[in-house]
Amino acid sequence: xxxxxxxxxxxxxxxxxxxxxxxxxxxxxxxxxxxxxxxxxxxxxxxxxxxxxxxxxxxxxxxxxxxxxxxxxxxxxxxxxxxxxxxxxxxxxxxxxxxxxxxxxxxxxxxxxxxxxxxxxxxxxxxxxxxxxxxxxxxxxxxxxxxxxxxxxxxxxxxxxxxxxxxxxxxxxxxxxxxxxxxxxxxxxxxxxxxxxxxxxxxxxxxxxxxxxxxxxxxxxxxxxxxxxxxxxxxxxxxxxxxxxxxxxxxxxxxxxxxxxxxxxxxxxxxxxxxxxxxxxxxxxxxxxxxxxxxxxxxxxxxxxxxxxxxxxxxxxxxxxxxxxxxxxxxxxxxxxxxxxxxxxxxxxxxxxxxxxxxxxxxxxxxxxxxxxxxxxxxxxxxxxxxxxxxxxxxxxxxxxxxxxxxxxxxxxxxxxxxxxxxxxxxxxxxxxxxxxxxxx
Numbered sequence: 001x002x003x004x005x006x007x008x009x010x011x012x013x014x015x016x017x018x019x020x021x022x023x024x025x026x027x028x029x030x031x032x033x034x035x036x037x038x039x040x041x042x043x044x045x046x047x048x049x050x051x052x053x054x055x056x057x058x059x060x061x062x063x064x065x066x067x068x069x070x071x072x073x074x075x076x077x078x079x080x081x082x083x084x085x086x087x088x089x090x091x092x093x094x095x096x097x098x099x100x101x102x103x104x105x106x107x108x109x110x111x112x113x114x115x116x117x118x119x120x121x122x123x124x125x126x127x128x129x130x131x132x133x134x135x136x137x138x139x140x141x142x143x144x145x146x147x148x149x150x151x152x153x154x155x156x157x158x159x160x161x162x163x164x165x166x167x168x169x170x171x172x173x174x175x176x177x178x179x180x181x182x183x184x185x186x187x188x189x190x191x192x193x194x195x196x197x198x199x200x201x202x203x204x205x206x207x208x209x210x211x212x213x214x215x216x217x218x219x220x221x222x223x224x225x226x227x228x229x230x231x232x233x234x235x236x237x238x239x240x241x242x243x244x245x246x247x248x249x250x251x252x253x254x255x256x257x258x259x260x261x262x263x264x265x266x267x268x269x270x271x272x273x274x275x276x277x278x279x280x281x282x283x284x285x286x287x288x289x290x291x292x293x294x295x296x297x298x299x300x301x302x303x304x305x306x307x308x309x310x311x312x313x314x315x316x317x318x319x320x321x322x323x324x325x326x327x328x329x330x331x332x333x334x335x336x337x338x339x340x341x342x343x344x345x346x347x348x349x350x351x352x353x354x355x356x357x358x359x360x361x362x363x364x365x366x367x368x369x370x371x372x373x374x375x376x377x378x379x380x381x382x383x384x385x386x387x388x389x390x391x392x393x394x395x396x397x398x399x400x401x402x403x404x405x406x407x408x409x410x411x412x413x414x415x416x417x418x419x420x421x422x423x424x425x426x427x428x429x430x431x432x433x434x435x436x437x438x439x440x441x
Contacts, residue, residue: 001305003256003321007328008079009246010216012070013346015337016236019072022347025356028066029217031208032056033166034152040162066217068149072236073228074333076107077216078246080223081326083255083297085204085213098203099255101213102248102326103189105130106175107225111232114239114336126231127175132222133189133202134171137164140221144230148172150221153207155192155200170221190252201252239336248326255297255324263289267315275313285315374431377406407431 014023035055058067080101087096107130112123135155140148150168159165169189173180190199206212206219213223220226227244229235267285274281283291285308293299301321308318337344349355367382369375381402404427408414411430 001319001321002323002325003299003301005081005083005299005324005326007081007246007248007326009244009328009330010077010079011244011330011333012075012077013333013335014070014072014075015341015344015346016072017343017345018347019070022345022356023070024066026066026069027060027217028058029068029151030057030059030211030215031218032058032067032152033154033207034168036154036165038159038163038165040164068217068220071149071226071228073226074242074244074335075216075220075224075226076244076246076330077220077224078105078248078326078328080204080213083299085210087205098205100201100250100253101132101203101223102250102324103131103133103202104251105132105225105246105248107227108175108245108247109227110243110245112241114241120241128225129173129175129178130221130225131171131173131188133169135167135169135187135189135192136171136185137167139168140171142172142228142230146228146230148221149226151218157193157195168221172221172225235335236337237341239334241332241334243329243331243333245329246327250324254322256321259292260318260320263292263318263320264315266292271313271315281313285310285318289318289320371431373407373410374403376410377403380406 033056058064084099084101087098089095090097106127108125108127110123110125113121115121135153139150142148148171150170152166153169154165155167156165167187189202192200194200202222204210204213206222208218211218213219216224225246227242232240263285267283267288270283270288271281286303286306289306290301290303293301306318306320309316337346347357349357365379365382367375367379369378384402404424405414408427411427413427413430
């Protein structure tokens with residue numbers, strides 16, 4: 001039995017026109033460790049670069065073309081579940097430890113073509129495995145010889161003289177060829193040591209910090225994937241729809257490792273304490289499991305799937321998930337560039353497909369509240385007031401109960417407002433509670 005954790009997946013379509021004319025105005029990778037200079041073969045590589053931070057990092061506020069701009073195809077970026085992005089302070093009180101993130105991802109594509117008659121053909125499938133923690137000296141090449149976007153990392157931390165001071169992380173293997181035969185030069189993150197001499201593990205922080213797993217250009221080969229449709233003939237010219245299923249797991253320390261033993265130990269100790277005090281046992285093994293997993297993971301489970309056996313009053317065994325599987329799907333992304341696929345765009349300006357899109361500040365509205373619930377209600381209230389022709393200064397006097405109704409609707413207690421004499425008080429208490437979050441400890 002495994003724990004299935006929902007996974008959010010974002011997808012972006014990039015046509016050839018987009019890749020040539022539009023994405024050059026996007027922001028690119030922040031970290032470019034492959035710019036580090038080093039000596040090799042009697043010459044200096046990256047000689048024009050310095051060993052200072054400004055040669056490696058490109059902050060988002062800098063102008064200029066992005067490093068490794070987006071290639072034509074569909075780009076996928078999956079968001080790690082919250083548990084993997086939450087660190088805990090170690091006992092030394094100096095370092096924050098993050099859980100090992102999933103480092104193997106199965107990507108399955110379901111592609112359905114549309115015929116000239118407008119009918120949909122039967123879907124075809126293709127699968128890949130992304131090895132997020134694979135480390136190599138060279139950038140990965142696809143079977144057609146083109147280079148796949150791969151992020152660079154500062155490994156090893158103490159490179160030898162005249163040796164490359166950086167590596168590339170992540171690779172893609174076709175599922176029918178995985179696992180690939182391991183070669184002598186194949187390395188993974190665990191084969192490298194950190195400053196304390198401990199093997200590296202893949203986390204949501206990577207080598208950059210909180211933005212690593214959240215920003216696609218910096219994790220595109222680790223927590224992302226680009227489908228260039230190299231196996232689909234004339235793929236940009238034909239209309240089709242495509243869905244992706246992504247499943248990730250951990251090759252290494254799983255969140256459930258040791259949990260069964262921990263539950264047995266804690267429950268049996270509680271039984272001993274209750275027997276000494278001659279009181280009833282105040283918790284069941286199932287409730288203890290739910291307490292631990294709620295506090296540690298903030299995940300909920302089907303109670304009927306968690307079973308246990310007692311030996312007398314003591315816990316003999318409990319059936320809980322053994323491994324964590326992250327799973328998500330992005331359904332029916334339509335690809336149709338019309339009669340002129342060579343010049344049409346998904347990301348360009350609606351009227352001028354070969355030009356980047358333009359943003360106008362007059363279309364931007366901002367609302368602030370104590371919680372997202374109140375902020376959304378305030379924004380919708382203002383939009384409704386504008387429909388009446390009133391000015392922004394008159395918003396508070398127009399439709400005064402509009403925000404109250406919207407707040408109640410979002411909190412799921414609108415139906416109780418009229419039925420209860422203290423409905424407004426209950427609403428205020430709920431709004432107050434949404435501005436806070438409980439933390440254990």
